[in-house]
Amino acid sequence: MEKNIIKYIKDGLETIYKAETENISVAVERTREGIDGDFTVVVFPYTKLSKKKPEDTAKDLGVFIKQRFEDISSYNVIKGFLNLKMTQEYWIQRLNNLVKEKSHKNDSPAQRIMIEFSSPNTNKPLHLGHIRNNLLGDAVSRIISAAGNEVIKVNLINDRGIHICKSMLAWMKWGKNSTPKSTNQKGDKFVGDYYVLFDKNYKEQIAELVESGLTEDQAKEQAPLMLQAREILQKWESGDHEVRRVWEMMNSWVYEGFEETYKNLGIEFDKLYYESSTYLHGKELVKTGLEKGIFTQDPDNSVWIDLTNEGLDRKILLRSDGTTVYMTQDLGTAFQRFEEYNPDKMIYVVGNEQDYHFKVLKKIVEKFDKDYASRIEHLSYGMVELPEGKMKSREGTVVDADDLMSEMIENAKKISQENGKINDLPDEEKDKIIKMIALGALKYYIIKVDPKKQMTFNPNESIDFTGNTGPFIQYTHARICSILRNAEKQKIKFNGKVSDETRLLDCEVKLISSLTEYEGIIIESAKKHDPGMIANYIYDLVKDFNQFYHEHSILKEKDTKILQFRLQLSLQIANTIKTGMNLLGIEVPEVM
């Protein structure tokens, strides 16, 4: 963070104690609230070098660094903590530099990174779990890109397999040729209903079979509906005309529905992959894998890989009937992507229920190509659960993505009307802002929690619009915009340059200090694939600003140097809020 301080501390250790500092890492942190200082160096680790008490070591270093480093105005020592206070000029410099630093962008992208996320099945509509996936994938993409990399966002649409065959079968049996149009339904919802219908009848059949003496497992295997669904899958794979026709038609309905949902969520992709066109690639790989002796074939023709020596299990790659499984397809897709784009990294945003799958995938890829395997990363995130437990599409206990969004919009509208600040705007403008707020609330709510943690969502408690929320941050942005508008109205000339002689308050220094941390937070967040870090950072910044705002007037400030400074500070904070929130996929309004 503060490279110079680290450098001078190391110099100090070398000159005063004749120590080797090559392998020593110096920890510089922001000084704790309520203690005089801007930065703190923890000197406990150096008492071994100094052979002195922590206090004396800190004093030695304090004297040394104060002498060498003119940006330090004073220091104090509390126990083993050396607190450094920087000069006002230093902080003003930092603020002025913020504007410059942003202008020269990163020269060339550091890495090419492919991110796969969303990856829906085409048999049912998107729900809250998908929303977390999409928001996470989208935000991580934006952040990694902002950290100076080339990002390719891809979506692997799982458009084939037993699940869609179930919907197809149900529609062929009971659909009576109805369509989303004829029933006036969104396409994905329409198809999803048949999936549920399949499951309902399937369960009945299982119950009957169990009644007649079969075990549950046997019943599941032998239920006529399941056998028929399997038959459709085989027909699909052998290219049966009628099956393919129905498949294409039903998928197209689903895509129309998805498109609408993605659009509302503000999610876009650079490339779509369809499993129906990548799974054959996997089949090819199975063949070469067999030739190379990576895979083995059982007497019933099924193909396996034995990973028991690696602490994993035996995993199937081709069923005895020759059809492919998930792993086969993922394998094929992975190689296809490496060959096509040669990314330095390939990140899969997939729920933690598939941790094992990706462990196995990586191992298998490793058998083919060690280098590819090392570039694969699984960004695993926790499931979204309801207070009652897991969401289950088949049982209809899901929070539907579209429903949730429109509910948020309704709530935002209500609150906005009550507050009445944008009631006079044209409807179009108003709707845009309301949608911004509604989605801001939803997105921030989901993104602020650590991806790897499981989260519970209570549909009965609507998502807040006050406190640590998206709208609070959006509101602060609008507030700053309002101040800047008023400055203009009052004909206050804002020249964008802050004088070195401006006297700063502690809370102002704190705000500048926070602003300077922004770039580092992005890098860190990109490295950790954790958008939550940025959410927390912005929240802290915004909270501090609001406190400052309430205690000190900006436009009424008589001292023009301070006035200029505060305008610049506010503007920079607004910019940081805006760009930071954009990295989370959240837009911020200028009025609300």
Add this chain to the structure above:
RNA sequence: GGUCUAGUAGCUCAGCUGGAUAGAGCAACGGCCUUCUAAGCCGUAGGUCUCAGGUUCGAAUCCUGACUAGAUCACCA
């Protein structure tokens, strides 16, 4: 049973590459709108950081073990 992940205020979550007195929000209570947007600000109350050991000058943070919850170990995806 094996493996993985998590356990912090009543609730939802920060803090976890070890550092000073563990922080927010929601909910509760009390204040602040003739002053730049009250979706805001200030204050009160709320804690054995699941438990037990260990490493260390120092542990919510690292290690080990228990307990609790979830995931996973399919010719599902």
